[in-house]
Amino acid sequence: MTDGSDEHQEAAVDGRPSETPDPRPRRGFWFGLVVALVKPFLLVFTKPEFTGRENLPRSGGVVFTPNHLSHFDPLVLGFFIWECRRIPRFLGKASVFKIPVVGRIISSAGQIPVYRDSSQAADAFRDAVAAVERGECVGVYPEGTITRDPELWPMTGKTGAARIALMTGCPVIPIANWGAQEIFASYTGKLRIRLLPRKTLKVRAGRPVDLSAFEGKPITNQLLHEATEVIMRAIAETLGELRGEDPPKELFDPRKAREAP
Template structure:
C-alpha cells in the first residue's frame, strides 16, 4: 500500500497523534529499509506499554506502509477511539467466541490485498519482570504460513519508560524526555515450515523462531544479552498457584 492510499482516517489519526509524539519524545528509528515497499506482509512486534502502539505506528507510518493492528473487539464499541479504529481499518479480535476466527480471516484478507498486518504475538503486555518478550501465541505464524507473506520482526523500547505497564498510577512520565526506540529487522526465515501440515507443534516452533528474532532485536536496542529463556506467563501462574496451595496446606 503506497502513501497515497493511506486514506483519510489514517491521515487524521496522524494529524492528531504525531505532533505530541514529536514534541514530547525523542526518536531512534532503525531498520526502516526492511519494511517492504509493496505487497502484503506481517510485522511481529513486542508489547511493553499501552503507549507503544502509537510509537510503533508513528515509525511505520513514516515508511508509507501503514499497519493494520489486531485489537480487542471491545475497543471498537462507541467512543472516539472506536470510531478511529474502525475508520483506520484495524481488525477486531473476538476472544473465545464464535466470532474468534473473524480476525484470522480479516488478517489473511488484508495481506492478500497487499496490506500490512501488525501482530503482537504475546497477545498482551509482557509480564516478564525484566520487560523482555514472553512466549508468543501462534496467530502470526499461522497467517504467515498460509499466505507466505514475509514476517518482519520489530523491537521497541522507551514507551515503557514513559508509561510502565501495570503501574499502580497509570500516568505518563514525560520528564526527563524519553527516547522511543524502534528497530525493524530482516524477514524471519520460516522456509523450513512451509508446505507442511500446520500442526500445533509446528506452529509453536515457528512462533518460537519469530519470538527469537524479536528478542534478538530488543537485545540490540537495549544493549543487553538475550535472556536464557522467554518468560512463560501460564507456567509462572501455575507455579504461583502451586506455591499458594502448598502454603495453604501448612
C-alpha cells in the first residue's frame, strides 16, 4: 500500500476533509508494513472518530500519554498518531516483542521494549529519551498496564513520562481513547474479539500538559509524582470529554486496592 495523493490532501477518517494536509513522514519498510496491515483493517471493521489532532506537534520531540483500556487500543492509538502525521514509538512490554513474527515486525518498526525487573529495565528509559532528543514521537502508557478501575477511568500513573519530559523539555500530550474495550475486553479470562457490528473507536488528543511549575527544579521522586498526577488528571479530563462524563475526583490506585481488606 502506498500513500499516493494523501501526501497532499486526504479525507479525515471521520469522512470530513482534513484540516491539515501536511505531508506524511518517511515511514520505512517495517512501519510501512504495519500501516498497510492495520489501517485498512480498522477502516473496514471499525468506525474511527479522531479529534484534537491539531494538539499533537507535527515535528520535534514529544511524549504522548494515552489511557489503557484494552490490548486492542495500541492499534487504534498507532493509527491515530499516524493520522497526526507522526510515527509513534511506543514503549511496550518485552513479552510482546517475543511473539513470533509480531515481535520482529514491531521491533523493526522502531518500537521500544520494556524489560521490567531486570538488568535491562533502564534501557527503555534511555532509548525513549534518545528518541525524544532525535525529535521523535514517543508513546508512554503512564498506568503501566490496562486499567483496573471498575468504570474504566485511568488509574494513578507511574513517573516515566514525567521524567522523560522534565529531562528533555519536550511537551506531553494527553490522549484519551474509548471503544477498544468493546472489541477486546481484558481481564475476562476469555480471548474473544468482537468486530461486528462495527464499533466506534474514539480518540482525542488534549492540549499539552502544563508542567511549567516543575521546570528548573531538581528532579526528585516527589516532584515526579506531583508532575505525574498533573499528567494523569489531564488524561482523565480528556477521557471525560470523550465519554461526556465527569472523571472521578480521585483516580483508582491499584496499590491501595491491594492493601484494602
